[in-house]
Amino acid sequence: MGKKVLITDDTAFMRMTLRNVLEKNGYEIADEAEDGQQAVEKYEQHKPDLVTMDITMPNMDGITAIKLIVEKNPDAKIVVVSAMGQKALVIEALNAGARDFIVKPFQPDRIVEALNKVGGA
Amino acid sequence: MEEYRALFLAEARDYLQGMTDHLLHMEKDPGDAAHLTEVFRSAHSLKGMAGTMGYNLISGLTHKMETLLDSLRGGHTKVETEMVSLLFEAVDLVQLMVNNLDRQADYTETVLELEHKLLAWLDREPGLEPVPVKQNINQLAVKDPDKGTSGGGSQTFNKDVQNFNEYEKEMLKDAMLKGKSILHIHVRLLEGSLLKAVRAYMIYKAVEDQGDIIKTEPCMPELEEGQFERDFSLFVVGLPDHDELRRSIEGISEVEKVHVVPLVPDWEPEMEIAATAAVFVSPEGDTPAISTADLPLEQEHQPPSTSDMANRLAIPRDNKEKAPTLARAAEKTVRVETAKLDILVNLVGELVINRTRVLELGKGADKELLEGSLEQLKRITNDLQSAVMTLRMFPIKQVFHRFPRMVRDLAIGQNKEVELVITGEDTELDRTIVNQVGDPLVHLLRNAVDHGIETPEERKAKGKNPAGRIVLEAHHEGSHVVVSVSDDGKGIDPEAIKKKVLEKGIVSSQELEIMNGSELVNLIFRSGFSTSETVTDISGRGVGMDVVKTSVEAINGTVELKSEIDKGSHFVLRLPLTLAIIHALMVKAGNEIYAIPIEAILENIFVEPDEIRTVNRDRVITLREEVLPLSSLSESLGMGTFKQRKMYPVVVVRAGNKKAGLIVDDLLGQQEIVIKSLSKFVDGIRGIAGATVLGDGRVALILDVATLLEDGRVIIGKESSHH
Numbered sequence: 042m043g044k045k046v047l048i049t050d051d052t053a054f055m056r057m058t059l060r061n062v063l064e065k066n067g068y069e070i071a072d073e074a075e076d077g078q079q080a081v082e083k084y085e086q087h088k089p090d091l092v093t094m095d096i097t098m099p100n101m102d103g104i105t106a107i108k109l110i111v112e113k114n115p116d117a118k119i120v121v122v123s124a125m126g127q128k129a130l131v132i133e134a135l136n137a138g139a140r141d142f143i144v145k146p147f148q149p150d151r152i153v154e155a156l157n158k159v160g161g162a
Numbered sequence: 163m164e165e166y167r168a169l170f171l172a173e174a175r176d177y178l179q180g181m182t183d184h185l186l187h188m189e190k191d192p193g194d195a196a197h198l199t200e201v202f203r204s205a206h207s208l209k210g211m212a213g214t215m216g217y218n219l220i221s222g223l224t225h226k227m228e229t230l231l232d233s234l235r236g237g238h239t240k241v242e243t244e245m246v247s248l249l250f251e252a253v254d255l256v257q258l259m260v261n262n263l264d265r266q267a268d269y270t271e272t273v274l275e276l277e278h279k280l281l282a283w284l285d286r287e288p289g290l291e292p293v294p295v296k297q298n299i300n301q302l303a304v305k306d307p308d309k310g311t312s313g314g315g316s317q318t319f320n321k322d323v324q325n326f327n328e329y330e331k332e333m334l335k336d337a338m339l340k341g342k343s344i345l346h347i348h349v350r351l352l353e354g355s356l357l358k359a360v361r362a363y364m365i366y367k368a369v370e371d372q373g374d375i376i377k378t379e380p381c382m383p384e385l386e387e388g389q390f391e392r393d394f395s396l397f398v399v400g401l402p403d404h405d406e407l408r409r410s411i412e413g414i415s416e417v418e419k420v421h422v423v424p425l426v427p428d429w430e431p432e433m434e435i436a437a438t439a440a441v442f443v444s445p446e447g448d449t450p451a452i453s454t455a456d457l458p459l460e461q462e463h464q465p466p467s468t469s470d471m472a473n474r475l476a477i478p479r480d481n482k483e484k485a486p487t488l489a490r491a492a493e494k495t496v497r498v499e500t501a502k503l504d505i506l507v508n509l510v511g512e513l514v515i516n517r518t519r520v521l522e523l524g525k526g527a528d529k530e531l532l533e534g535s536l537e538q539l540k541r542i543t544n545d546l547q548s549a550v551m552t553l554r555m556f557p558i559k560q561v562f563h564r565f566p567r568m569v570r571d572l573a574i575g576q577n578k579e580v581e582l583v584i585t586g587e588d589t590e591l592d593r594t595i596v597n598q599v600g601d602p603l604v605h606l607l608r609n610a611v612d613h614g615i616e617t618p619e620e621r622k623a624k625g626k627n628p629a630g631r632i633v634l635e636a637h638h639e640g641s642h643v644v645v646s647v648s649d650d651g652k653g654i655d656p657e658a659i660k661k662k663v664l665e666k667g668i669v670s671s672q673e674l675e676i677m678n679g680s681e682l683v684n685l686i687f688r689s690g691f692s693t694s695e696t697v698t699d700i701s702g703r704g705v706g707m708d709v710v711k712t713s714v715e716a717i718n719g720t721v722e723l724k725s726e727i728d729k730g731s732h733f734v735l736r737l738p739l740t741l742a743i744i745h746a747l748m749v750k751a752g753n754e755i756y757a758i759p760i761e762a763i764l765e766n767i768f769v770e771p772d773e774i775r776t777v778n779r780d781r782v783i784t785l786r787e788e789v790l791p792l793s794s795l796s797e798s799l800g801m802g803t804f805k806q807r808k809m810y811p812v813v814v815v816r817a818g819n820k821k822a823g824l825i826v827d828d829l830l831g832q833q834e835i836v837i838k839s840l841s842k843f844v845d846g847i848r849g850i851a852g853a854t855v856l857g858d859g860r861v862a863l864i865l866d867v868a869t870l871l872e873d874g875r876v877i878i879g880k881e882s883s884h885h
Contacts, residue, residue, distance in 0.1 A: 068300075125356060131357060154415045155416075
């Protein structure tokens with residue numbers, strides 16, 4: 042069984058893209074979250090091996106979610122999937138405890154590489 | 163790919179609508195940053211999606227919008243109507259491109275022009291600090307085709323690696339004296355890496371944990387700005403284990419190559435450092451020395467263009483069947499093809515019919531068990547029916563949401579100030595009705611802005627708030643949804659209407675004399691009556707209120723108007739919740755059974771022959787001090803003649819402000835009927851709205867009371883002035 046991933050993104054489109062890419066590469070999708078709040082809740086629920094995290098989302102942004110998740114789960118392996126032009130935010134996310142990041146629009150192998158590396162596959 | 167596209171389309175439209183809504187709020191309340199943030203977020207999400215799909219024009223344009231919005235966020239630019247209009251223009255253009263995804267190229271020029279305007283807005287602000295984020299975006303947006311990455315131009319690795327300054331030399335000397343090792347870490351990122359500055363930052367941090375970084379190449383500011391191609395170097399002192407260091411850097415994504423080379427500087431304290439890579443020698447040869455061959459001497463590649471990226475984002479086609487489930491798992495709402503819903507609704511309709519049939523058969527059987535299970539069947543079908551019907555229900559929001567923008571544009575076009583207040587937008591009704599109620603409402607709102615609301619000067623003179631107010635409201639009322647459009651404008655003058663209808667010969671002066679105020683005002687719904695005194699480009703299109711009335715009545719609705727001079731006008735639309743299944747009274751006339759929609763029925767009465775009087779050869783009765791015209795249904799439909807009887811069952815019907823009594827042969831009772839459309843041979847017969855299948859399999863026609871009364875086949879009655 043592949044590693045379990047929680048996908049977090051507010052666009053269904055991006056979630057679907059991520060899911061397809063990851064499933065194709067042997068990952069199992071634990072669940073999908075549409076905002077930071079859901080990500081925090083679903084992390085506790087599934088305790089996934091890896092999390093992909095969008096930054097700009099409604100309700101709760103990705104950075105807050107990372108902080109909350111890492112606070113409770115220092116070993117959480119979160120990869121930020123950010124859009125272009127969010128340099129400062131990505132840095133903030135990394136400082137908050139994200140392990141790595143990739144930039145949208147991404148090439149499929151990049152997100153797989155990031156998850157492989159962070160997950161130690 | 164199609165699945166992605168459909169999802170892209172659906173989401174793009176949501177984001178565009180979101181942008182429109184929040185732009186409107188933003189314009190109204192520039193102080194509230196929340197709306198700006200939402201607009202920004204929508205533009206941002208759209209940009210990302212479009213970029214991934216390879217819609218470069220859309221992502222480019224949304225990017226420019228984002229830039230402008232960002233300068234608003236930074237407080238560098240102020241919200242102004244003209245700018246909001248510019249942003250709206252961009253929203254419209256994106257919408258246009260989203261609607262015509264296959265013809266993107268057609269819009270290239272328009273997009274460029276608008277992008278230019280958007281950026282020009284930023285530049286025209288006098289004394290403006292250069293917007294920092296804009297700058298960063300330009301530098302980071304590797305894919306911006308006209309910019310490309312400059313990469314700082316001169317940062318090929320071996321060119322100026324050795325430019326240690328005095329301070330750095332001291333650091334190196336110190337390290338050597340203390341016996342610390344000095345490492346040169348050279349990192350090459352994968353081609354096409356984005357946000358290289360952040361990547362560099364990650365690597366910097368990973369290295370910093372294990373030693374002191376005394377120099378970076380390119381220099382820190384350039385590294386922070388991402389001004390390098392793919393390669394950069396860190397010079398670190400005091401590292402015990404360079405293998406571990408290499409592994410930790412290799413653990414970061416988008417790192418293509420890491421070289422960690424211990425340095426033995428080939429210099430004496432006073433000597434100037436030679437500007438060649440040869441100053442670094444690899445001890446023992448166990449660690450690969452940096453050979454110039456490993457390093458890019460030339461800028462060997464250009465950053466990939468967006469389309470390259472998108473093309474390479476090879477979306478797996480073989481996963482197609484998985485795609486819908488993905489969307490479903492994540493969405494709170496499900497997008498279902500309406501055709502499928504229709505089939506479901508139809509099937510439930512069949513079930514309801516069958517239930518009625520079984521119930522009737524059961525009556526004869528007279529077995530308790532049968533009755534029990536039939537009762538259960540009835541309950542289940544009822545539940546199923548209401549459950550299925552809710553599937554067809556849509557919030558009226560779907561129609562309302564385009565109005566704020568429309569009203570804004572109309573008001574600006576006429577130099578009027580109008581506030582549109584919307585309430586009850588979550589009220590749900592059948593999608594068919596939702597789809598058809600839009601046009602009449604557009605018309606009413608246009609009229610309100612055009613003819614209702616006065617100019618700010620006029621309003622001030624009348625002692626009113628210079629800004630007019632239009633309230634669009636929806637709520638449930640029994641099996642109806644009531645939608646109203648009210649304005650606090652000048653209202654409608656009954657005298658002006660009188661003059662107009664006489665001029666146009668719509669109504670005779672005798673008829674006018676007996677009309678009360680409300681009746682007069684409602685004359686504007688008559689065909690041939692145009693409300694516009696002056697022809698404007700807004701409502702003066704020769705389309706009168708009669709069109710509103712016709713289209714509302716086409717969906718079994720009614721429209722009424724109340725108006726008071728200088729207080730405003732109040733239009734009330736009463737719409738049925740659904741069109742698929744209705745409650746109807748079944749009546750018999752001649753040998754046929756007809757269904758009369760309950761909505762059209764006021765009451766049923768029994769009339770004795772001596773109550774019927776004849777006025778002008780028309781039959782009438784007096785019902786509660788009100789004269790009610792009677793007409794025989796069989797006669798009206800040309801199905802028979804009026805027969806003398808001891809007692810006449812009469813159904814009192816109403817459509818709009820007309821009332822009449824329909825004499826029928828028998829009242830059969832109330833029942834839910836499923837509307838079946840008539841085949842094209844009998845479609846469009848005035849007076850008949852459709853057909854339904856009865857429990858026993860017979861077909862009954864559904865009466866269209868409004869057109870029956872309209873046609874005058876049933877004599878038109880009038881609302882009593884005694885009310």
